[in-house]
Amino acid sequence: MTSTLSLAERLGGLDDESLHDLIDGRGLTRSRIEDFFDLADALLEPPSVQHALAPLPRPVLAALAALAEHGGAATAEQAAECLRSWGATDVSTSSVRDDLNALVDAFLAEQVAGPVNAADADGDGDGPGDSANGSEPVFALYPGVAARFTGWADGDGMPGRKLAASGKPAALASVPDVDRRFVDRLAAERAFVAAGAVAEFVYELEREPARELQKGGLALPDTRRIASALGIEAEDVATVHWLADSSGLVSREGAVWLPTDAAEAWAALSTPERWARLAGTWLDSVPADIRPLMVERAHASWGDALRGYARWRYPAADASLDRRVNEVEAHAEFLGITANAAPSTAGITLLQRGPDAAADVLRAAFPAEVDRVYVQHDLSIVAPGPLIPSLDARLRTLADAEGTGLAASFRVSPSSLHRAIAAGETAQSLRDFIGSISLTGLPQPVAYLIDEAASRYGRVRVRAADSSSGAGSVVHSGDHELLNTIAVDQSLAALGLRPASDAELTSRFPIDVAYWALVDAHYPVVAEDADGRQLRVRRRLGHPEPRESTDTAQLVVQRLRSAVSTEGQGGAEAWLNRQLESAVRSRTIVTVTVALPDGRELEFTLEPTGLGGGRLRGRDRASDIERTLPVASIRAVRTT
Incomplete structure (x- = not known):
């Protein structure tokens, strides 16, 4: 039979990764686990056993009940016979053996050799557990597992007889073809909007970072600002934030959220490719116990029926099961994987064949993207439809976005043109680009503004201060009147600018902070190095901060080793x-x-x-x- 000793020996044979996963999966927080005997004791404590029972499917729990009925140990055939006596009609020795092996994998049982019960304990070799005669292996529960299971079954759970009975919820009705067309149309709209919303979220964080609350989540003012910029409801901002964070497009640095290096490459993808990345993130996030249910119900509505099936499938799960299903479904609705709780064709393809195949399904359903715009005399640029992402990204370097969605609008300004020139554009390249995409040519006011911005560009320059000066950056200009204006500009008061000479102002902030503050205040500023060469300064990028390890499981593994x-x-x-x-x-x-x-x-x-x-x-x-x-x-x- 099994014992704490046999469990400790088995634990000692695991590699570090398997040990870590086991400790983490059981949620062990006991600080006094010094060796494998301590770990075995911790795994057999009632809370840990209950934690292991929670994700077990109904057939595996029924097999556990059959072992408990046999005194804690039985062969697969004996367990199958017990289940049949309880009314199970769809069990075989092979399927029960798989379920018993699942108990072994969960460290609730192990395979043992020797007699199964007292009648076979005389060592005559005829017992069903005798390995010498080639009979079936015996599966035995570890100490305390049967007692914990019985306690659950007699309390909030259900006895083995009820677990073994079929009672499976009726198959969900498939979505009719007429509804499928409606579902696919609505899902495609949502998928397109979701990809655009995440892109706008990244652009908005580049323009102005969002603050993280101590209790988690974005600050309410930032949430409202972002919702307005994205054209979505405030409650949807959390979903967009989760998608961007999980996809590696944004990262928290200190107390603020910023775009990452990966965001620029993602923004250059086509809309179907953008969506495929986001859908892949969703698919990877679906918990292992929920994903098979969604695959099984891929052609039927989810919602209440799916939650009911999940509760039937995992009877030992706690109330968090509903919450996890709800969260996965909410993200699926936002991404267009489902529409009104019914999986779309793209969603079904995603579950069965992956993100790229699903994106191919959506490609034809997305609105046609345009590569031409109307450039108007009032310095506005209006798109007659959704822009090709690469064109949209370049337009944002030379114009400020004023409206997003299917018909985006932008506005050219001196500061936006200075920003473009700082990124490497010239007056001629700006003229050529705008002329190549404009359905209305290059209006004279726009051409004039480009020439003026190019001529004024660099009248204000900022460089890193000498380390011995105690300052962070230096702002200088040959235009004394302009420099005086900067010194008294209240929008720049946070920089703490102080005169160093008639041609220089100093700030305690580094060059990138001073540069972008001047850009946002619409001054024609250039960043330069100590030798006067122009530098390209990007807005702050988010980099995951190194944090002290809180991986309790890893610490336990280290102590065990x-x-x-x-x-x-x-x-x-x-x-x-x-x-x-x-x-x-x-x-x-x-x-x-x-x-x-x-x-x-x-x-x-x-x-x-x-x-x-x-x-x-x-x-x-x-x-x-x-x-x-x-x-x-x-x-x-x-x-x-």
Whole structure:
């Protein structure tokens, strides 16, 4: 039978990754786990066992009930017979064996050799658990698992007979073809809007970072600002934020959220490719216990029926199951994977074939994108439809976005043109680009503004201050009147500008902060190095901050490895004593290797009865006599 000793031995054979996943999956927070015996004890505590029961599907719980009914140990055939006696009609020995192996994988049971029950304990070799005769292996529950399961079944759960009964919810009705067309049309609209909203979210954070609250989530003023800029409801901002963060497009730095380097490459993708990245993020986020349910119900409505099926499938799960299903469904609705709780054709394809295949389905359903715009005399640029993403991205470098969506609008201004020139554009390249995309040519006011911006560009220059000066940056200009205007500009008061000479102002802030403050205040500023060469200064990018590790599971793994690798005789003796103490306490049959004075080693299979005075006492199973062995001569212990 199983014991804490056999579990500790099994745990000792795991690699670091498997140990980490097990400890983390069980939610173990006990600080005093110093060796594998402590870990085995922690895994068999009632809260940990209940934690392991929660994600188990109904058939696996029924198989566990069958083992408990057999006193904690049975073959797959015996468990299958028990389930059939309870009314199960769709079980086979093979399927039950798979379910029992799932219990083994969950560290609730293990395969053992030997008799299954007391009737087979005489060692006659005819018991169903006797491995020598080639019979089925025996699956046995670890100590305490059956008791915890029974406690759950008698309390908020259900007995094995009810678990084994089919009672499966009726198959959900498939979405009719006439509804499918409506679902696909609505889903395509949502998918297009979602991809655009995430892009606008990244652009908005580049323009002005958003503050993170201490309790989590974006600050309310920033949420409202972003919702207005994106043209969505405030409650949807959290979903957009989650998608951008999970896709690696934004990152928190300090107390603010900023775009990452990856955002620029993503923004240059086509709309279907953008959506595919976001849909892949959603698919990866679906919990392992929920995803199979969605695949199984891919052609039927979700909503209440899916939540009901999830509760039926995982009867030991707590109230968080509904919450997790709701969260996954809410994100699916926003992305157009579903529409009104019905999976779209793209959503079905996503579940079955992946993001790229799903994006191909949506490509034809998305609105046609345009590569031409109307450039008007009032300095506005109006798109007659959704812009090609690459064109939209370049327009944002030379004009300020005023409206987004299917018909975006922009406005050219001196500061926006200065921004474009700072990014490498010239007056001629701006003229050529606008002329190539304009359906109305290059209006004279726009051409004039380009020439004026190019001529004024660089009248204000900012560079990093000398380290010995105590300042962060220096702003200088040959236009003294312009410099005086900057010095008294209240919009720049936060920079704390102080005169250093008639041609210079200093600030304690670094060059990038001073540069972008001047750009946002509409001054023709250039960033330069110490030799006067122009620098390209990008707005702040988010970089994940190094944080102190809070990975409790990893810390436990490190302690376990340290305990096992303890050098010296003392460490080996401590481990051996823990094994013997556990075997005596649980009356687990063990095989001990004993060193004889002449150098030979003998093995004895004992049922231990006591440990004390440096000696192990137990009944020898082979000769049926009591033996007393000196602990100092025992070299190894293993469960049989």
